[in-house]
Amino acid sequence: MRAGAATHKRAFMRLTKYFLPLLKETPSDATIASHQLMLRAGMVRQNSAGIYSWLPLGHKVLKKIEQIVREEQDRAGAVEMLMPTIQSADLWKETGRYDAYGPEMLRITDRHDQEMLYGPTNEDMITDIFRTSVQSYKRLPALLYHIQWKFRDERRPRFGVMRGREFLMKDAYSFDIDEASARQSYYRMFVAYLNTFARLGIKAIPVKADPGPIGGDLSHEFVILAESGESGVFAHRDLVEMAPPGDVDFDSDLSGEVDKRMALYAATDEMHDEAAYDAVPADKRMEARGIEVGHIFYFGTKYSEPMGAKVQGPDGKPTTIHGGSYGIGVSRLVAAIIEASHDDNGIVWPASVAPFGAGIINLKVGDEACDRVAEELYAKLSEAGLDPLYDDSSDRGGVKFSRMDLIGLPFAITVGPRGIKDGVVEVKDRRTGERESLSVEAAIAKLTG
RNA sequence: CGGGAUGUAGCGCAGCCUGGUAGCGCAUCUGUUUUGGGAACAGAGGGUCGCAGGUUCGAAUCCUGCCAUCCCGACCA
Numbered sequence: 363m364r365a366g367a368a369t370h371k372r373a374f375m376r377l378t379k380y381f382l383p384l385l386k387e388t389p390s391d392a393t394i395a396s397h398q399l400m401l402r403a404g405m406v407r408q409n410s411a412g413i414y415s416w417l418p419l420g421h422k423v424l425k426k427i428e429q430i431v432r433e434e435q436d437r438a439g440a441v442e443m444l445m446p447t448i449q450s451a452d453l454w455k456e457t458g459r460y461d462a463y464g465p466e467m468l469r470i471t472d473r474h475d476q477e478m479l480y481g482p483t484n485e486d487m488i489t490d491i492f493r494t495s496v497q498s499y500k501r502l503p504a505l506l507y508h509i510q511w512k513f514r515d516e517r518r519p520r521f522g523v524m525r526g527r528e529f530l531m532k533d534a535y536s537f538d539i540d541e542a543s544a545r546q547s548y549y550r551m552f553v554a555y556l557n558t559f560a561r562l563g564i565k566a567i568p569v570k571a572d573p574g575p576i577g578g579d580l581s582h583e584f585v586i587l588a589e590s591g592e593s594g595v596f597a598h599r600d601l602v603e604m605a606p607p608g609d610v611d612f613d614s615d616l617s618g619e620v621d622k623r624m625a626l627y628a629a630t631d632e633m634h635d636e637a638a639y640d641a642v643p644a645d646k647r648m649e650a651r652g653i654e655v656g657h658i659f660y661f662g663t664k665y666s667e668p669m670g671a672k673v674q675g676p677d678g679k680p681t682t683i684h685g686g687s688y689g690i691g692v693s694r695l696v697a698a699i700i701e702a703s704h705d706d707n708g709i710v711w712p713a714s715v716a717p718f719g720a721g722i723i724n725l726k727v728g729d730e731a732c733d734r735v736a737e738e739l740y741a742k743l744s745e746a747g748l749d750p751l752y753d754d755s756s757d758r759g760g761v762k763f764s765r766m767d768l769i770g771l772p773f774a775i776t777v778g779p780r781g782i783k784d785g786v787v788e789v790k791d792r793r794t795g796e797r798e799s800l801s802v803e804a805a806i807a808k809l810t811g
Numbered sequence: 812c813g814g815g816a817u818g819u820a821g822c823g824c825a826g827c828c829u830g831g832u833a834g835c836g837c838a839u840c841u842g843u844u845u846u847g848g849g850a851a852c853a854g855a856g857g858g859u860c861g862c863a864g865g866u867u868c869g870a871a872u873c874c875u876g877c878c879a880u881c882c883c884g885a886c887c888a
Contacts, residue, residue, distance in 0.1 A: 386837060386849075387823045391881055401822095411880065465812095466887085483888090517812065517886070531888055583888095592887090657888060691888035725847060760848040767848090778847055788847090 374740055375718070377753045381418050384765060394590050396700035397522030399709050403769045405696075412519025412527030419769060420696065422717040424530065427695050428509055430561050430714060431532045438554035438612045440505045440534050445484050445491075447511050451477035453486040457668050468515050480513040485665050485687055488535045492683070493671035499539050499681065502673065503547050507534035509692060523693050524653070524701075530693040536686040537666075539675065544660055544684040548580050549616040551658050551688040553607050555584050556619075559655070560606035562695065563712020564702050566655055567601050569628040573659060580686070583630065584656035588701040591651030594631035596639050599646045601626040630654075653698045658688040709770030710793050719748035720809055721771045723762045725778035727754050735787065735802060736777045746810040767792065773809055 373379075383404040391408075392398040400406050405420025416424055432442065448470070454460035460467075468480040481487070488506060496504065509532045519527050536547035552568065559566035566584045573581035585595055587602065607619045627642050629635060630652065639647065665671070666683045675681040691698075703710045711717070720743060724736040736752065743750045751771065753762050759778075766774045776788040786799040789808055800808060 383821085385822055389822065390817085390824090393882070408880090512888080514887075518882095518884090520881080525887075529888065533888085654888065689888050694888060756846090758846050758848090758850065760846095760850085763848045765849080776847075780847060 374737070374744075374752050374754075375750070377751060377755050380751070382769075383417065384768065392522065394521050394524070394701070395704055396524060396590075396697040399700055399704055399768070400522055400697065403709060406523060408522075410527075412516060412525070414523055414526060414528070419717050423696050423711070423715055424693060426715045426717070427562060427699075428530070428532075428692050431558055431690055431692060432509065434554050434558040434561065435507050435532065435534060437557070438505075438550050440507045440551075440554070442508060443506055444508045445481070445487050445510060447481055447513070448478055449481045449484075449487055451479055453490050453669075454479065457486050457489075457665055459486060466514050466516065468513050481510075482512055482514045483687075483689075484508070484510075484533055485535065485661075485685070486669070489665045489669050489671050489685065492535075492537055493666075493669060496537070496673055499673045499675050502537055502539050502683070503543055504537040505534060505547055505550065507532060507688075522697055524697040526693065529691060532690040532692055534688040536688070537671075538684045538686075539673070539681060541660075541662065541684055544662075544686055545580065546616070548658065548660050548686050549620045550612055551686070552582065552620050553610060553612070553616050555656050555658065555688075555690070556606045556623075557608065558690065559584060559586075560608075561714055562699065563714050564699055565602055567595075567597060567628055567652075568623055569595060569597065569630055569652070570633050571630070571657060571659070572633060579624070580660035582658050583654050584658075584690075585630070585652030585654050586698045586702050587650045588653055588698065589651055590701050591653045593652055593654065594634075595628070595648075595650050595652040596631070596634050597628040597648050597650070598626035598642050599648045601628050602648065653694075653701060654691075655695050655698050656688075656690045658686070660684070660686040704770070707764065708768035711770045711772060713772045716770065716772050718751035718771050719743065720750045720773040720775060721753060721766045721769075722750050723753045723759075723766060723774055723776045725759050725762070725776060727756055729779060731782050732777050732779060735782060739775055739777065739787070739802060739806065742806050743809060746806070748809060775805055775809075 385402045388398045389401050392401055400420060403419060404417050405423065406414045406416055408414055451460050463482065467482055470478040470480065472478050509530065511528055512531050513528050516525060516527050519525055534551060536544060538544035538547055564586050566586050568582040568584055571581040571583040587595065601623060604623065610616065610619065627638055662684050663682045666685055672680040672682050699712065699715060700709050703712060722736050722739050724732050726732045740750055740752050755762065770792060772792055774790045774792065781787050781799060786801055787805050788797055788799050789805050790797045
């Protein structure tokens with residue numbers, strides 16, 4: 363047994379013991395599908411404009427997405443840390459951003475009359491940590507990230523957690539000795555993002571973004587294609603279908619993977635170049651709507667210069683480091699994935715982020731045979747790591763079926779007297795709607811195989 | 812921040828114009844009959860009508876102010 367592992371058997375996740383406040387009717391405040399479904403499926407509860415509590419079901423999905431993002435950052439060589447939500451205004455005054463940021467920044471005064479703020483991002487803080495910790499070029503390049511709550515006092519929060527004021531973000535920061543090296547760090551994150559979104563079960567494409575005052579070509583947004591997207595996207599169709607790099611060596615030259623994508627036209631409407639788009643073969647042109655779920659950019663010495671973040675170079679001279687930052691909206695992804703994957707009956711979770719791997723519906727709780735089969739299924743699926751949810755409620759069949767559809771688990775296994783008589787249970791695939799009657803063993807094999 | 816709208820039970824709504832002390836559906840609780848795709852019947856509980864003033868014998872309703880939330884725009888993970 364692993365050290366620290368629980369010695370007791372894990373309790374069944376029974377619906378009757380879970381906290382899942384579902385809504386039959388759509389709250390009138392919600393206007394887009396993901397927001398409506400998140401409320402109806404009991405995933406979140408609004409507390410203020412743009413501020414949400416994550417109820418158990420939503421919290422599970424949030425954590426699953428967070429974990430995939432984390433694993434892909436780790437794989438790309440980024441190192442995890444954690445910075446606070448509350449920051450001192452001093453650093454922001456150093457970079458000039460305290461005044462530049464405007465009313466989007468939530469400013470707080472503590473009991474000592476110190477000006478504080480709830481961080482909307484962490485460039486200033488990480489640069490401060492870096493400059494006081496690293497003095498030599500030999501420690502470069504460095505790539506650090508954290509996954510932390512942010513607050514931006516949006517003029518108009520809307521669409522649920524899609525544009526909340528408080529949101530969970532993965533933000534990574536790179537430090538390099540020069541621009542050429544910084545480009546390699548940028549490519550690392552570029553490829554890591556491709557893999558991350560692929561694992562989340564969604565198609566996110568990198569599109570050219572406004573690089574800001576630095577210029578150059580090193581700024582990309584990653585957008586999920588969905589009808590409800592906030593921005594228009596023009597892209598070469600091949601970009602959407604291109605397979606993720608997968609198992610790459612992040613210490614190798616990644617320019618091949620990146621260049622073949624950057625060579626294909628893709629831009630949001632504000633960066634759209636009509637002439638360049640016209641050069642794309644007509645049958646490869648694609649116009650769609652997109653939701654921004656990630657943004658990466660190289661910003662050079664924007665923060666290191668004013669903050670004096672320098673290292674000693676090989677020539678012995680102080681050299682200002684080159685930075686980049688890389689964000690993924692983790693909480694936004696929950697909504698974005700739903701936008702990209704739902705139907706009239708509810709959410710259709712990609713397996714990698716589903717809150718439970720499967721639902722087990724017992725149509726006749728209290729019936730000895732039904733209970734036994736349902737519990738056997740639970741135990742075996744659980745052993746196989748599928749993390750099932752057991753609907754042990756006394757609700758009628760129809761209620762159970764539609765509830766399972768609403769919360770969108772990839773599979774629902776129905777156990778009822780009728781099937782048991784024939785030695786079968788029914789397995790339903792949420793995405794296709796296909797149902798098949800299988801023996802218990804075959805059902806388990808199907809879901810775990 | 813400009814424009815628009817809405818606040819009445821957990822959710823969806825009616826009542827407001829024409830002032831008389833709050834109602835419907837769903838959900839919840841109890842009971843009975845049901846139970847393979849959102850059951851039926853009977854009964855029950857639940858509301859300072861967003862908040863504060865004002866008018867009036869009397870305000871959910873009329874007047875004034877404030878607050879909150881949503882939508883459209885301009886900005887953003």
